[in-house]
Amino acid sequence: MEEYQNGSEGSFNSEEAENVVKEGIESVLGGDDYSQTHVNKWTAAVVERCLTQLVKLNKPYKYIVTCSVMQKTGAGLHTANSCYWDTSMDGSCTVRWENRTMYCVVSVFAVCIA
């Protein structure tokens, strides 16, 4: 019983992180159209927002949040990531979001502090 409880508390909760990220993206990008002048500000705001909300969860993790925003013009975009870490304690979560004029991909990586 004890071991099971420790396992679920110790590992990364990706649903929780996903909700935090979705909220973060919606609040920043919401109903806007892709704009080259604003996109710089948007990506910075999305990562900042997601990070502050994740830190508020008060878990013993280091976080890395990355965000990519791409204009919808028919171009192909591929992303991949690979991690060398402790698979029992660390985890990641990726959220894909889109609206009429742009795609947004946000990845959160959480690494446990020993």
Next chain:
Amino acid sequence: MVPIKNVFTGEDLICPRRVHLFYFEDNFIVILVPVSETLATMDDFMSEDKTTFIVEEVSKIIKDSVETVIGENSYKHGRVNQWTTSVVEQCLIQLSKLDKPFKFIVNCIIMQKNGAGLQTASTCFWDNTTDGSCTVRWENDTMYVIISVFGLAI
């Protein structure tokens, strides 16, 4: 031999550490170096390179991986999946060979050159003194490749 007095506790000029000089009868001088201090000095000297995130080193690994996997190939929708996977895998294998006490995260983005705008950003909540990141932007005639490596000290 009985030491007359512990005359001097000062600095060894060759390899800085505290030493103790003892004067004995018959004009013998003995220099004693505390063992713990010697080991600490050597460890400190050796460990700096082994426990810091060196951006140039990582940057070189990334550039080599991209050149090897993609090189002069043109963007092909059917092959991109395989390329992104190979690039991150190559980077990670070379990074783990460095044998440093780090956890690594490698992120790769490949985008076709089509006139579309792409913006990426990342932010990190970590230990500024020990952790680091390195991002490399690479391109050829038909695509852009952005690779980020994050290293977190254990």
